[in-house]
Structures are given as structure tokens and as C-alpha cells.
Amino acid sequence: MPALSPPLASDPIDALLSAHGLRRTGAARRVLGWLLAHPDTSYTHAQLQTALQADDPARAQGEGAVALDRVTLYRLIDRLTQVGLLLCRVDAKRVRRYQAMPASVHALPHFECQSCHRDSPLTGTLQGNALDLEVAAQSALQALKALGYQGLSLDLAVRGVCADCATAAQTPSLTPTAAGSGASS
Structure with missing residues (x-):
């Protein structure tokens, strides 16, 4: 049967x-x-x-x-x-x-802004290098498996300040004191 x-x-x-x-x-x-x-x-x-x-x-x-x-x-x-x-x-x-x-992804690159804490995927940005990242991820995982490590995953994180936060930091902002003093003049 x-x-x-x-x-x-x-x-x-x-x-x-x-x-x-x-x-x-x-x-x-x-x-x-x-x-x-x-x-x-x-x-x-x-x-x-x-x-x-x-x-x-x-x-x-x-x-x-x-x-x-x-x-x-x-x-x-x-x-x-x-x-x-x-x-x-x-x-x-x-x-x-x-x-x-x-299931097909072994390295999912992303950018973490250390100012606003947004997490942005970089797959589109790094599209031309995606195959290189995948090969590097596979090599690293295979090397660790050969050493006996189990349950492996890889996280590729780039950390810094995003363009929005960097621009906001460079643009002088009005403080409540400066705004109030400008209105009374």
C-alpha cells in the first residue's frame, strides 16, 4: 500500500x-x-x-x-x-x-538612523551589489556552519544619520524664544 x-x-x-x-x-x-x-x-x-x-x-x-x-x-x-x-x-x-x-534571502541590508531611529531597507539602493552581498552572506554562513554553529542568520545593518535628519540638523530652526522676540519687535 x-x-x-x-x-x-x-x-x-x-x-x-x-x-x-x-x-x-x-x-x-x-x-x-x-x-x-x-x-x-x-x-x-x-x-x-x-x-x-x-x-x-x-x-x-x-x-x-x-x-x-x-x-x-x-x-x-x-x-x-x-x-x-x-x-x-x-x-x-x-x-x-x-x-x-x-526564504531566499540570507542578507537583508538596511540602514538605521541613529537620530530618528527609522529603519530603511537598502535592497533597491544596493541592487547592483545584491549578488555580491548574497555570495558574501552564503560564504560567512557556510564557514560558521563548518565550525559547528547552528540556527544562523545574518543581518547587514548600516548605521548613521539619514539625509532628512542631517538636513534638519544643518538648517537653523527657530526656538520659541527667538520666535517670540522676533514677533514683538
């Missing part, structure tokens, strides 16, 4: 969760679906919770409600990160940010 193969999930999110050994709960589908729908954005735990609540207010009141309290969300994003479906970055202020991690 031939071995029966498991039924294929018709939903790609269900398929991803199953392939990574995770339960296909409503909360897991919702969180992973949201992050996959916004692949170029990284979220803090609080930002993700706010975005999910704002995204579907009807779900919270009606049938099919998915309870997603702070602790449930934290545990879920931790599990999704452990299996490699999410990328977790820690910025210069030690704040964790999460975003979807495509």
Missing part, C-alpha cells in the same frame, strides 16, 4: 506554518500574513500589535475573533523568528524590530 502524503494546504500561509513545524492557528496566520503583506517594513512588538488591531476592528467584535494580547503576540513572533520566518533586528537603542524574512 503506498504511503499517503499529507494534504497540501491551499493557503500559502498555512503551508509556510506547516513546513516550519508550527500550528496553523488564527493568530499565527494573521501575524505572518500581515508581515508578509508588508515585507519592507519592520515593526516593534508594540507597533505590530497596534497595526494588527487597527487593521481589522470588525474581527475583534464579531465572529472569528482572534485573541491577540501582548503576551500571545510576543510568544508568536518569538516562535516565527526561531524557525526563520521572521527577521529580528536590534537597533542602536536595543529595540527589537521584526519583519518577514523571505
Whole structure:
């Protein structure tokens, strides 16, 4: 008798969760679906919770409600990160940010502004060097695997001050005292 193969999930999110050994709960589908729908954005735990609540207010009141309290969300994003479906970055202020991690990507370059703390992907900016980055990432991961390291991921972060913040720092701004004294003259 031939071995029966498991039924294929018709939903790609269900398929991803199953392939990574995770339960296909409503909360897991919702969180992973949201992050996959916004692949170029990284979220803090609080930002993700706010975005999910704002995204579907009807779900919270009606049938099919998915309870997603702070602790449930934290545990879920931790599990999704452990299996490699999410990328977790820690910025210069030690704040964790999460975003979807495509399976084909081993190095996801990004820029972290140390002034406004925005996190900007550099994939478009570095498009011409993407293959070089991928080769370097693969080489580094293979070398570490050969030394016995496991569960590896690579984060390429460039830190500095973004153009907006640099321009704002160079532009003299009116202080409340200077604005008030100019108006009374």
C-alpha cells in the first residue's frame, strides 16, 4: 500500500506554518500574513500589535475573533523568528524590530538612523551589489556552519544619520524664544 502524503494546504500561509513545524492557528496566520503583506517594513512588538488591531476592528467584535494580547503576540513572533520566518533586528537603542524574512534571502541590508531611529531597507539602493552581498552572506554562513554553529542568520545593518535628519540638523530652526522676540519687535 503506498504511503499517503499529507494534504497540501491551499493557503500559502498555512503551508509556510506547516513546513516550519508550527500550528496553523488564527493568530499565527494573521501575524505572518500581515508581515508578509508588508515585507519592507519592520515593526516593534508594540507597533505590530497596534497595526494588527487597527487593521481589522470588525474581527475583534464579531465572529472569528482572534485573541491577540501582548503576551500571545510576543510568544508568536518569538516562535516565527526561531524557525526563520521572521527577521529580528536590534537597533542602536536595543529595540527589537521584526519583519518577514523571505526564504531566499540570507542578507537583508538596511540602514538605521541613529537620530530618528527609522529603519530603511537598502535592497533597491544596493541592487547592483545584491549578488555580491548574497555570495558574501552564503560564504560567512557556510564557514560558521563548518565550525559547528547552528540556527544562523545574518543581518547587514548600516548605521548613521539619514539625509532628512542631517538636513534638519544643518538648517537653523527657530526656538520659541527667538520666535517670540522676533514677533514683538
